[in-house]
Every structure is written in structure tokens, then in C-alpha cells.
Amino acid sequence: MKEAFHGSDLEKIEEIYGIPAKEIISFSANVSPLGVSGKYLEGIGERLHCVERYPDRGYRALRKALGGYCRAEAGHIIVGGGSSELIGAVIKHKKAPRALIVAPAYAEYERNVLIAGGSADLFYLKEGNDFEFDMEALCDRVAEGYDILMICNPVNPTSTAVSADRMGRLLEICDRLDTVCAVDETYIDFADDIYDVSPLTAQYRSLFVIRSMSKFFCAPGLRLGYGITSNEKLLSEIEENKDPWSVSSLSNEAAILMLSDREYIKKVKTYMSGERERVCKMLDDLSSSGISYIKPRANFVLVHLPEKGPSSRALFELAVRQRMMIRDCSDFKGLDDTYIRFCFMDRKDDDRLLSLIKETYS
Ligand SMILES: Cc1ncc(COP(=O)(O)O)c(C=O)c1O
Structure with a gap:
């Protein structure tokens, strides 16, 4: 049986392939390559x-800093x-x-529904529609009556992404x-x-937005996420x-420092939108090899891949041996072994991955 890898399974790769985890570039965890904020390191x-001390049970200072950051x-x-904790909490409430x-x-949604003893129906974004949202069809489906709708x-x-101005009817x-309309804005x-x-x-009042410090702030080890809703009943x-204290005192302090670093926030945004455009141009150049992509809105x-060439799993293996970990998407419901996902990393690392893809399919 083939092993399935989550985006952050570097230690598992080390165990199976004998490649030290710290030598592997993770194109699969979707974490910013720019490291943590300088203000955090200084402070x-x-x-x-x-x-x-125990953290403030009401996390007042942290919630104020988060509110300032996301204007809530x-x-x-x-x-x-x-x-992750908030995804579980809203599904299991x-x-x-x-x-x-x-x-x-993201597989965690269905897993949490099943843990809660619930049932999950899937509404598929269609390949033929470039995985864009068909809001009319989604509205019709939701009108059938559900306890919770999960959207990433x-x-x-x-x-792909849906713009806020298309969310009204839903x-x-x-x-x-x-x-409850839970929107995961990780x-x-x-x-x-x-x-x-x-x-x-x-x-x-039905909207519950879920966010994370893991990806953009390059801080998955902080284990800090947050939810936003005006629904007091749902919140309580x-x-x-x-x-009660699932965010540690240290994470609490660290996040406040990170959120105050305006310059860093601007730097990450600018780098990522530039790199997204640059990688897309390189992918455009591979179209004659039968490689295509879905226009990205995020950092991945x-x-x-061409139907006739090596599968997503074969490319995963080739990349791992060159110390690059991509996401083989064959285990996502609605995708198959012709799809891979990777996030934008350092320019030279992205160039290396793109060269491997080019060599493999030309
Ligand atoms: C869509 C999505 N939501 C949530 C998470 C979990 O993030 P966190 O580190 O904040 O628990 C991930 C992690 O990969 C993700 O891809």
C-alpha cells in the first residue's frame, strides 16, 4: 500500500526515505518561506x-490585537x-x-463531522469550470437544509476563491x-x-470565519488560530x-508581537504576490508539454499533469529524492493522480522545482 503524506510530514519522509527532515524543502505545508517576524524575535x-502564569482566560490583549489586524x-x-481546534469546535458544537x-x-472537515457522529455531503467544484464556485448551485444545495456548511x-x-460580494444570497x-456557514480563511x-x-x-449571524497564524506568519508551531462571528450564542x-487555556502564554505573547509588525506583513504580501505571478509565467511556458494549472489566489x-506522463505519485517520488516535498493530490476527493499542489517558496527553490517538472514532462 502506498503511504499517504500530509503537507507537514517531513519526519515521516525522513523515516521512509532516509533523507534528513531539515534538508527537505516543504512545498506542501503551504507555509510562507520568509521566516518569522523580526519584531517577534526581538521582543x-x-x-x-x-x-x-496562566494566560488571561479571556485573551483580551490578543483578541484586541487580532481585531486590529483583521478589522473585526x-x-x-x-x-x-x-x-484546527476551531474547525473541530464549530463542527462539533x-x-x-x-x-x-x-x-x-481539506480532509479535516469531513473527519470532524464523522467524529461528531454526523453525516457529510460533498458539493463539488467542477474541473470543467476550473474549480470556480457555482454560487447558484451551491445556494440551491444549501436550501435543502444543513446544520453546517464548510467552505475553504x-x-x-x-x-480558487469566491469574492465577498458573491456571498450575499448564500x-x-x-x-x-x-x-452555520463556516468559512476557513487560513x-x-x-x-x-x-x-x-x-x-x-x-x-x-450565520457566518463563522476561521483564520490562522500558521501559514502567513510562518508560525505553524505556535498553534494559534481564531474565529470571527457576531453570533453571540454560537460564540458562547x-x-x-x-x-479554557488552549493558547499558551508564550503563543499569546508571540502572536501579539507578530501582529504588530506592519512592515513584515507588507513584505510577505508583496513577496508572495510577485512570486505567484513569476511561477505562473514559468508554468505558462510549460503548456506545450501538456502541463496546465488553475489560476491561484493563495500561496500555492x-x-x-499530462495524462500520459508520470503520475502525481511518481513526480512526488522524483521530487523527494531531490529533497523537495510536493503534495500528491490523488487522495483528495474530486481530484486524481494527474494533480499536484505546491506552495511558493524561495525563488531559487521554486526554479529548481519548475526545472524538475520541465525535465520530467518534456
Ligand atoms: C485549509 C486548512 N485549514 C486549516 C489548516 C490547519 O491550520 P492550523 O495550523 O492553523 O491548525 C490547514 C493546514 O494545512 C489548512 O490547509
Whole structure:
């Protein structure tokens, strides 16, 4: 049986392929290559004693900093151990939820629905439509009646996105039917502002936006995510079911420092949009080899390989042996072994990966 790898499984790669984890460039974890913020590195040293105390149970300072960053009211924000904890918490806040998941999707959504004893229907973004959102069809499906709708925006793994101005009718239906519309914005910081639906939380009580410090701030080890909603009932139900101090004092302090680093935030945004454009141009040059891609909105791209050449798994193997880990997308429902996903890293690393793809399919 072939092994399945999550985007962050570098230690598993080390175990199986004998390549030291620290030598592998992870094109599959979708984490910014620019490292952590300078303000965090400068400031964290003098805050190390914070672990001697419990964090503020209400995380007041952190929620205020997050609210300032994403222009939301601090009172509408809940924090958790990565967006993972909040995905689990919102799905499980209702027993045996009936869920509709926009697919292809991050596998954790369905896993959490099943853990909660619920049932998951999938609404597929179609390959023939370049995995764009068909909002009319989605609205019709949601009108059938669900407890929760899970959308990833931008979508992992397709990197497509729906703009906030197209969400109105869907959210009206969700408000009317009491369906929680959970939008996972883990990758939103890399995308244009038009895709950010979080400002709509003030208007629609069904909307619960989930965000993360892991990817954009290059801090997956911090384990810090947050949710935004104006629905006080939902907020307190989730709060009641969560562990009280799931964000450590150190993560609390670190995140406040990172969020205050405006220059760093600008630098990451500028780098990533430039690199996205540069890599897309290089992919355009591979079109004569039968390689195509879905126009990316986030910091990663879904690439379609020629049907006749090596499969996604074969390319994964070739890349690993050159110390590059890409995502073989054959295990995503709605995709197959002609799809890979990779995130934009350092320019020279991206050049190396693109050369390998070129050599393999020319
Ligand atoms: C779409 C999506 N949501 C959530 C997560 C989990 O992120 P976190 O590190 O914030 O738990 C990931 C991680 O890969 C992801 O791709």
C-alpha cells in the first residue's frame, strides 16, 4: 500500500526515505518561506517568564490585537490552538451535525463531522469550470437544509476563491435556515482583499470565519488560530466546549508581537504576490508539454499533469529524492493522480522545482 503524506510530514519522509527532515524543502505545508517576524524575535526574549502564569482566560490583549489586524470587533473573536481546534469546535458544537462540504476540501472537515457522529455531503467544484464556485448551485444545495456548511476560501487544494460580494444570497439562506456557514480563511492573508468575507460577519449571524497564524506568519508551531462571528450564542456554545487555556502564554505573547509588525506583513504580501505571478509565467511556458494549472489566489497552485506522463505519485517520488516535498493530490476527493499542489517558496527553490517538472514532462 502506498503511504499517504500530509503537507507537514517531513519526519515521516525522513523515516521512509532516509533523507534528513531539515534538508527537505516543504512545498506542501503551504507555509510562507520568509521566516518569522523580526519584531517577534526581538521582543520574545524578555517575555519568556510569561509561562510562569496562566494566560488571561479571556485573551483580551490578543483578541484586541487580532481585531486590529483583521478589522473585526474584539468581542466577535475567539482564539484556539490553530485553526484546527476551531474547525473541530464549530463542527462539533452540534451533536451529529448534517454537514455540506465544498470539495475538493481539506480532509479535516469531513473527519470532524464523522467524529461528531454526523453525516457529510460533498458539493463539488467542477474541473470543467476550473474549480470556480457555482454560487447558484451551491445556494440551491444549501436550501435543502444543513446544520453546517464548510467552505475553504481560498480553497485548499485548488487555490480558487469566491469574492465577498458573491456571498450575499448564500448567507441570507444560511441566516434563514439557521445553517452555520463556516468559512476557513487560513490562506486569506495571501489573497486579494476582495476574497475576505470576514467583514460580512457584522451583517450575517450565520457566518463563522476561521483564520490562522500558521501559514502567513510562518508560525505553524505556535498553534494559534481564531474565529470571527457576531453570533453571540454560537460564540458562547463554542467557548463552553473548548479547553479554557488552549493558547499558551508564550503563543499569546508571540502572536501579539507578530501582529504588530506592519512592515513584515507588507513584505510577505508583496513577496508572495510577485512570486505567484513569476511561477505562473514559468508554468505558462510549460503548456506545450501538456502541463496546465488553475489560476491561484493563495500561496500555492494546483497543477494538472499530462495524462500520459508520470503520475502525481511518481513526480512526488522524483521530487523527494531531490529533497523537495510536493503534495500528491490523488487522495483528495474530486481530484486524481494527474494533480499536484505546491506552495511558493524561495525563488531559487521554486526554479529548481519548475526545472524538475520541465525535465520530467518534456
Ligand atoms: C485549509 C486548512 N485549514 C486549516 C489548516 C490547519 O491550520 P492550523 O495550523 O492553523 O491548525 C490547514 C493546514 O494545512 C489548512 O490547509
